[in-house]
Each structure stands twice: as C-alpha cells, then as structure tokens.
Amino acid sequence: MTSWNPPSMDCAAERPLFEAAAEATHALGSVHFWPAFFKLLRVRLAFENALVTWYYPRQAPTVVLEFDWVASAAESQVTRYVEGMYRLDPFFQAFENGLGPGLHWLSDVAPDCFRQTDYYANYFRDAVGQDEVQLVCASHGGLLSVSLGAGQHYAASEARSLHPLQPWLLAILSRHADAGTDTAAAKGLAAPSLALPFRDALARFGVGALSPREAEVARLTLQGHSLQSIAQHLGIASETVKSHRRHVYAKLDVRSPSELFALFTAGLGPAPALPMAE
Template sequence: MQHGRPDQTALGQMLGGALHALGSPPFVPALAALLGALVPADDVMMVLYRRGQAPELLHDLSTGRESATNLALYLKGAYLLDPFYRAFADGVAPGCYRLHQLAPTAFRGSEYFRLHYARTGFRDEIGFLLTPAPACCVHLSLARRTARARFSAAEHRRLLDFEPVLRELVARHWAPAPVAVPPPLTTQLDSALRLFGRDFLTEREAEVLQLLLRGHSTKSIAERLGISPETVKLHRKHSYAKLDVSSQAELFHLFIDALGSRGSYRGGDPLTGYLTRAGAA
C-alpha cells in the first residue's frame, strides 16, 4: 500500500462532494470518503459526542459479528474510558491528535485496551475532535490495522494542515441543528464513572479505581494523587476486597455491567443500584 501524497484531482472531487452534501444524509459518507482520500486508512469511524449523553455512531467501516459485538461493548459504556472521549469530557482543546498523545501511560496494559481496543486490530489511530456547537463534539477517527504501516509524521502533518477545512465542514453541517437539552437520565452518564464505587469505598480508593479503569499505571496514579506507589497498591487491594473482585479484568466487567443497567439509573453510584437489583433477582 502506497502512503504518498493524495491525488489532488481526486481530493478536489471528494471535497466538492462533501460540500454538495452539506445538510443532508449523504454528507457523512462523503466526509468519510474525503478523509480516506487525505490519508489511506483501514477504518474510518465518526462518533458524535454530546456532553452527558451516550455517543451516537455516525459512520464505521468495520464489519463482521466480532466488530458488531465490540462496538456494542463500546456504546454500552466502555466509551467512557476511550482516550478520545476522555479528552472531550475533560475539556482538551479541539484538534487532530495521535492516540498516544491522549492515552495514559499504561493504556496498553488496561482492561479497556485488552477487552475492547485490542480486538479492533488497530495498530495506529489518529483522530479529530471538532466542536460544531457547545457541549458537542464530532470525533473523526482514522485507523490502521496490524498488517498496515503506522501513520507517518508527514501524514499527520497533512491531516493537521487540512483540519481548518474539516472544522468548517463539520460546523456547517452540525451547528445549525440545535443541541437538545439531554433528559435527566443521560446527563449523569459521565458522573456514573466519577461516582463508580463511591458508596462502598473511601474517596481515595474510588479515585484510584477510576484512574485504574482509565489505564493509568501505579506510578502515574501516585504522581497524580500525590501519594506513594505503595499506597496506591494498598488502596487497590482494599478496593478489590470491598467490591469482591480479584483483578482489573473483573473490575472492568463490573463497571460495564453496572453501566449496562443504567436504564433505571437516577444518579449517584451506579454500582449501588446494580448490586441491589442483582441481589433481588
């Protein structure tokens, strides 16, 4: 596969197609085609993030049963641990980022990586975070799988150079539609991660678990919280015992299962309602 500069004629045609489709359903696939013309990729995915709401999948090239299952896990709640979603939720400036610029130091050792991201087969990913309206972000992701080469520095620069065009396209397509005020249930999805386990743990234990779920290493957690690595390990041990889990994998599954029962979630620690319903079953 050649990763040279794109054909300018083809790129111009793709851009014209995207402009022509603005404000209509064909715009999303036209934008995906434009991205693919800029830089060759094995997968182009678009996700709409709205603060306090579950993400909306706009476009995805992945196919097959395993891809569908993996996507379902992501939309069920694993997205809360996605470095690109975390960047949006934490107020990182809009722009074009490589995954390693946003991911925690121990991301590849996290259960989110093992149980979700590794199954995508992605070897490298570059994503745009574009904000057409307040509390709204369109994530445009380009990824290459293990059989492909990683994105080069030149390709990253090409995407950075084209960002103003993409920003304008996204703003013109999505900004005119008012962002609906989310209902009370969905406004609390982000707080579900922040409050996970707090009814059962000390504040410090809950902070340690949240950072573990996001993919931070013991050293990174210690630096962020201003405590020693040994204290981090002690908090983790006590937390696992209180939640009756013995590994990060079990913790990840408990987190996803608790979020999966959010249909009756009304705020607070999502684990409380989940365990109450599980005990009554």
C-alpha cells in the same frame, strides 16, 4: 527589477485531494456528505473504520453512523459502546476533562499503559483497532466527533500530511454540523439519555465501599495508568498508590486489574436518568 515566481505545486499529485474536497463541499448538509467526507480523509489517512458521534454534557454518546472501509465479519461493537463502554474511552474521558475541537490522536489522550488494559484487549482492539484519531468540532452545544480507526499504528508521515489540513477539514465538518442534518436525524443505537458520570458509575458498582481516594485509584487503574502515572496524577507516592489499590481489591473482592474490569463492565448498562437541575 527581479520578477517574483510563486512556489511550485504539483497540482497533478494533489488532484485527488481537490476533487474529493469539492465533492464533500457540494454534499454539505445532505445525506451524501459522510461518504464524500470519508473519501476526502482517505486521500491522506489509511483508516479502516469510522464512527461519527455526538457528545453532549451529562449525556451518553449518540452515534450518528458507523462505517467500515474494510469488509469484516466482526460483529459491531457500537451497542456495547453506547450502553456503557464509552465510560472507559480515553477520548470520552478527555471530553469530560475539557478537550475541545481539533485533530486529536490516541497517543495525545490515552494513559501510558492503555494498550495493557482489559478495555483495550476486550473492546478497543475489536471495535477500533490498533490506533485512532478523532476530528472534533463544536456545534449545537455539543461536540461532533469523527473517529477514524486502523488495524495498524498510523505512520508519522500520515500525521504530518493530515495536520496542515486540520483548519480546512474542521471548517467543512463544522459547516455540515451547523446544518443540523445529523442533529435532527441521528440514528443512535441508544437514544441520548442522562448518563452517570464515570466516578458515579464507579461508586455504583463499588456499592459505596470505596473512599474518594480509592475510587480515584480504581478509576485511573481501569483507564490504563501505571502506578507511577497514578502517583503523578494524584500527587502521592507510588507506595501509597499500591496501598490504596490493595484496599480497593480487598473491598471489592477482586485480585487483579482484569477482575476489576470484569466487575466494572458487569455493572454497565443503560444508566438511570439523573434528576434535571431546576
């Protein structure tokens, strides 16, 4: 009879992971959870900053906490984010379009020309870095997101090492979220308030000057889609996209994507409350 030998495992090499997981598990539902959870994630991913945020339908994001692993003199960008920059966040757009729980990389959600946008140059690069991954779970009618940013692109090996842990990490995160600790004591720099959807915000700064199709072209341009990507999204020819974009620039009195971005951000701020459905 042939004996069965279990697959070998280098337990010594995995010891930091197991110890960090135990620490995070013991801290569930307490104020000590997030430092322990970040320590666990750092075993496999060399992130430099983290932002924990609640996303609820038709509401501005609520920041639970901001954390920088690498000491930096850079000014926090959280206030700019919750006061309006979130509307250009690829992840926020993805959540609005139905992105659910899971481990999501920036490359999964960002448009093809995202790193050529003014949003990337004037906000994302300072606030997040070069790359981002988000671990997202559903709880209390919303999404709890852990954003992990880095000043360099994540290596493919880091993605491969983190992916098998996804069910485990989500289970720990969901258990903490269900405890309600951060729901009750969220210290967002802006209180949760009904927020203008992106398209309404666009119409707001355009003062109703844009047609629905032109607003779509402007929205996709701001997000970082190329002409070809916009054409594919809208099912029209690239030349038609060019025509719509010329009309957008003419109606809004701008001459480039940079000026369009400046005009959009100039109109950002705490969004006026929308009427509640009866």
